[in-house]
Amino acid sequence: MGLFIVFEGVEGSGKSTQSRELYRRLQKAELEAVLIREPGGTPTAEYVRDWLIGGHDISPLTELLLFSATRASLVESVIRPALSKGEIVVCDRYIYSTLAYQGYGRGMDMGAIDNLNGIATGGLEPELVVLLDLPPDIGFQRKRGGDPNDRFEREDLAFHQRVHEGYNALAANDPKRWLVLDASLPMESLASAIWDRVLEIQAER
16 A cells, blocks of 8 residues: 655645655655645546636535545545555645635534545545644745635635634644644755655654
């Protein structure tokens, strides 16, 4: 069985950068790896991603169901097949984004979200969740105004603060699975800390 690693964090935390860097290191070490993102990772999911990010007529419930649908497709057609071949799957966002954004951020029922996540993934959870912890206001400063067409970046600071608090609550509830790092640290320091944890997990298996 392969290894499943997920990156999480608020806007501008650097999770996409660090997920790409981990994938680069895995390739350099000649380890079979797959890099994917949520929502996305399949042709249909990438199409839905554009709608989720740029749409203007999406209710919270519709948003939740769309995320769940794209996740089900990604798990079924990409993640599980890769893991079954013994590959390392690096995923930029996963079920925890839904709990943080739609649960803590939008105030949707956490039990319902948990149920949907379970259905969409068949209960598949990663061995490691890397949380790049950064206050939302600093994250937006990094993005220098961000993408005006991104629905999530247009949300007010209070929304993103709830998301940030949600991530930290999720990490506190599962400290063995989560690696929480200060995202304000230098990029290379973060990459090294992540790489060290991955090597530890590999050695323990």
